[in-house]
Amino acid sequence: MGKITIAIDGYSSTGKSTIAKQLAKALNYVYVDTGAMYRAVTLYAIQNNFVGDQDDIEGLVNDLPNINLKFVPNTDLGLSEMHLNGKNVEKEIRTMKVSGQVSKVATIPEIRHKLVEMQKQMGTEKGIVMDGRDIGTVVFPNAELKIFMTASPNARATRRYKELLDRGEDVSFEEVLENVQKRDFIDSTRKTSPLRKADDAIEFDNSDMGLAEQFGRIHDFALRVIGKLG
Ligand code: DC
Numbered sequence: 001m002g003k004i005t006i007a008i009d010g011y012s013s014t015g016k017s018t019i020a021k022q023l024a025k026a027l028n029y030v031y032v033d034t035g036a037m038y039r040a041v042t043l044y045a046i047q048n049n050f051v052g053d054q055d056d057i058e059g060l061v062n063d064l065p066n067i068n069l070k071f072v073p074n075t076d077l078g079l080s081e082m083h084l085n086g087k088n089v090e091k092e093i094r095t096m097k098v099s100g101q102v103s104k105v106a107t108i109p110e111i112r113h114k115l116v117e118m119q120k121q122m123g124t125e126k127g128i129v130m131d132g133r134d135i136g137t138v139v140f141p142n143a144e145l146k147i148f149m150t151a152s153p154n155a156r157a158t159r160r161y162k163e164l165l166d167r168g169e170d171v172s173f174e175e176v177l178e179n180v181q182k183r184d185f186i187d188s189t190r191k192t193s194p195l196r197k198a199d200d201a202i203e204f205d206n207s208d209m210g211l212a213e214q215f216g217r218i219h220d221f222a223l224r225v226i227g228k229l230g
Pocket of ligand 1: 183
């Protein structure tokens with residue numbers, strides 16, 4: 001059976017990564033969470049005072065060669081974790097502190113260029129499920145299967161809020177909803193590769209759909225495409 005490239009894009013907190021991970025596991029494909037890469041660069045920018053009260057975007061861009069990103073497999077968990085300059089930052093990159101700055105960092109063309117090149121490199125062998133915002137439009141415009149996930153802002157904020165509470169973060173629902181809406185706006189209006197549905201992507205609204213149903217449908221799409229390619 002021929003291996004394909006699967007691109008999963010969409011708004012924040014639509015559950016892209018959950019489905020992408022399950023799909024990769026079921027197909028025995030590699031899973032790549034590109035949001036983790038933008039988050040790790042953002043963490044570096046925060047730690048080195050390039051973003052915060054005052055931004056120094058030029059300084060951050062000049063410092064790019066010193067940012068080393070690596071997905072390191074965690075065999076116990078059966079997935080890869082983001083390492084920034086040799087340190088596992090998987091937990092830190094998911095905090096609200098990083099979420100509050102990441103969309104801004106992701107607008108910087110030099111950063112997008114560096115990360116997109118790395119992502120293209122990871123996909124040369126196919127057999128990959130990658131999720132993000134510009135995978136079907138910029139990273140893999142020739143992907144055989146493209147899914148564009150959407151859900152209402154309320155449904156997404158509710159999911160994100162639960163996740164953050166489970167992780168012990170002290171946040172309010174309003175704060176999370178505001179972050180989701182703000183990121184939607186920045187992600188879809190930025191100049192360099194804004195979030196948009198690729199013309200040949202399947203739009204998938206999961207506001208009222210459980211995980212099992214979502215997985216079942218998307219897995220079927222994938223099997224159909226893989227079958228067709230024989
Ligand atoms: O998927 P996520 O919420 O972890 O992504 C974090 C941020 O990174 C998101 O607000 C926009 C940015 N991002 C991007 O611009 N392009 C991608 N391919 C992935 C993420």
